[in-house]
Amino acid sequence: MQMRIRNIVLSGVAAAAVVGGVAGTALADQSHDPKPTARPSEPAPAEPTATKSAAPAPRPTTSAEPRPTSWKSPGPAPSPIHRQPDYTG
Amino acid sequence: MFPIKTTAVALAAGAALTGCGPAASGTTEATSTPSTPSRAAGAPAAEIARVRGDRVGVYAEPGAAHRQKTLTSPNAYGAPRVLLVTQRSGGWLRVLLPTRPNGAQGWVRASEVTLTSTTDRVVIRLGALRFAVYDGGRVVRSGRIAVGTGDNPTPPGRYYLTELLRSPDPHGDYGPYAYGLSGHSPTLKRFGTGPGQLAVHGTNRPALLGHRVSHGCIRVRNSDITWMARSLALGTPVTVQK
Numbered sequence: 001m002q003m004r005i006r007n008i009v010l011s012g013v014a015a016a017a018v019v020g021g022v023a024g025t026a027l028a029d030q031s032h033d034p035k036p037t038a039r040p041s042e043p044a045p046a047e048p049t050a051t052k053s054a055a056p057a058p059r060p061t062t063s064a065e066p067r068p069t070s071w072k073s074p075g076p077a078p079s080p081i082h083r084q085p086d087y088t089g
Numbered sequence: 090m091f092p093i094k095t096t097a098v099a100l101a102a103g104a105a106l107t108g109c110g111p112a113a114s115g116t117t118e119a120t121s122t123p124s125t126p127s128r129a130a131g132a133p134a135a136e137i138a139r140v141r142g143d144r145v146g147v148y149a150e151p152g153a154a155h156r157q158k159t160l161t162s163p164n165a166y167g168a169p170r171v172l173l174v175t176q177r178s179g180g181w182l183r184v185l186l187p188t189r190p191n192g193a194q195g196w197v198r199a200s201e202v203t204l205t206s207t208t209d210r211v212v213i214r215l216g217a218l219r220f221a222v223y224d225g226g227r228v229v230r231s232g233r234i235a236v237g238t239g240d241n242p243t244p245p246g247r248y249y250l251t252e253l254l255r256s257p258d259p260h261g262d263y264g265p266y267a268y269g270l271s272g273h274s275p276t277l278k279r280f281g282t283g284p285g286q287l288a289v290h291g292t293n294r295p296a297l298l299g300h301r302v303s304h305g306c307i308r309v310r311n312s313d314i315t316w317m318a319r320s321l322a323l324g325t326p327v328t329v330q331k
Binding site for chain 1: 166167168169241252253255256263267269286287288290303304318319320321323
């Protein structure tokens with residue numbers, strides 16, 4: 001019985017370590033691949049340059065609005081398809 | 090890669106739409122007019138519908154008895170089918186179609202797609218011969234472009250990215266990458282074996298950037314298209330301005 005409890009505890013620790021590892025990987029991926037900013041040699045056109053303010057509250061889950069489909073993260077940029085383009089060039 | 094903050098902002102934007110949209114009619118606009126100051130902080134993100142199954146029916150109006158057309162997924166290039174959402178009505182989404190004529194729209198059942206969103210957008214300025222990529226109201230990348238000639242112009246309009254191709258020859262005409270657009274040439278019904286589809290791609294002749302020399306495609310520096318390929322999701326809006 002004591003052995004069994006210890007196994008459960010150890011399993012829980014192992015699972016937490018795995019979850020932590022995954023989260024750590026996700027954070028690392030973001031940190032070493034940031035979105036570049038405009039190059040100094042090419043100043044951005046005179047467009048709105050306001051920075052983002054704090055995001056409003058999350059989308060309410062009790063809204064009466066139809067929720068036809070689930071939302072999910074757009075994820076990373078798409079994996080390119082290795083194929084000869086046939087665009088107008 | 091795609092920043093996680095994008096999702097948070099998008100979800101918040103969805104809440105904003107719910108709050109200020111014409112709820113009485115059950116219809117909301119999915120995006121604001123690009124390139125306006127109101128697009129800055131807190132502005133709605135663009136909604137992108139990704140087809141769940143192997144096809145999606147397109148209807149003239151919500152609840153219509155007969156479908157106008159069917160779009161397959163993946164598309165002809167093998168990319169997952171994405172559609173840019175322009176409006177909602179109940180369980181239906183109005184989407185910009187990747188078909189002729191440019192700007193064509195139709196309705197799809199929301200239950201047949203998965204929604205994602207992005208605060209990114211690309212603006213092409215034909216007059217200035219420059220592009221700019223925005224994240225919300227902030228320019229995150231800009232550069233020179235080459236566009237179509239007078240005989241084969243790049244048509245102004247609202248489009249979105251439909252697929253990302255990696256060219257077998259990174260030193261060829263298309264450079265290392267090409268993003269297909271949802272629009273088509275107004276003059277070329279066919280080009281090669283393709284349907285005259287527009288694209289944003291690199292080039293092996295960077296000296297021609299800043300000129301009107303293409304058949305309608307938008308050419309950018311190879312470094313710019315490589316950056317885009319690492320940054321922009323399929324479905325990202327592209328506005329071509331005069």
